[in-house]
Amino acid sequence: MNRIDRLTGIILLLQSHRVITAEQIAAHYEISVRTVYRDLAALGEAGVPIIAEAGMGYSLMRGYHMPPVMFTEDEAAALFMSGEIAEQIADESLRDSLRAALLKVRSVLPADRRDYLDRLSERTKVWLSRRSVQEDEECHQALMRLQEAVVRRRCTALRYDAGNRGEITTRMVEPLGVVFYARQWHLIAWCRMRKAMRDFRLDRLVDWEVTDESFLGHEDFSLSEFLEEAIRGRELVPATVIFHPQVMERVRGEMMCARTRETRLPDGRYQVDTLTGSLEWLAGWLMSFGTTVEVAEPLELRSMVRNLAFQIAEAHAGAFENIPTLLT
Structure with missing residues (x-):
């Protein structure tokens, strides 16, 4: 990006934020803070009314707006x-x-x-896995209203199926963030019943209602830090799995583990080293790859996959008892 485009972009950043720091501008454009100071000075000399607020950051004088910018x-x-x-x-x-x-x-x-x-x-088309029509109807209007509850700090009453087992609990929560990960939308909120921060999956909300009650506090809450801490606090188990090359595109798109590292082996297969929070989930997912996958470590995961294979074979054995063997 040339400097003229960057200067224009800085004005747009200032226009879209009440206050923004030099560090935030530097991070946005991946430049040094010193360069930001030079750019702000150049804008000021060009007549852009930039206000510096001590200990806060920078803003544009109220009433100043750039003309509409044409999109490339x-x-x-x-x-x-x-x-x-x-x-x-x-x-x-x-x-x-x-x-x-x-x-x-x-x-x-x-x-x-x-x-x-x-x-x-x-x-150009984008195709991602979607929930069923019924689930879409159940969550209809949920996301925007919950986002509004987060911004306006409104308490929200939830009826929630915590383990997806049909055991419904009623919670009053103080919503603090909405995030999309692991192919689901999640509401991060302070649960008054548990007296702790909780992560609620929107597809497990049976019913919910944003109330007129406002809540205070949580000024130091950071959504990013909460998610990082949740990942660190989860007991993660290392696993090493070897995949045939023809399934690697699917592996990269579906593997929902904390971290992965790929290594191309001499025989053309890929060794994937990862950390998982559930060996049971990983074993069930790996079964869908059939003979194109081999578990190297841990032995517990290898044993799980082997046992699942035997159980599947046993479940289907009875269907062929009365069918004559076909000779080729």
């Missing part, structure tokens, strides 16, 4: 692709707002940019 083809394409991905993982409430926002973006594009996006949409 790459920027418009990036917005389109982001929208296509969000269509796959969002609920209907978020999709409606996203479609409306992208429609407004299209409306300010010149004809050649709109034609470019039309051609792109015809030639």
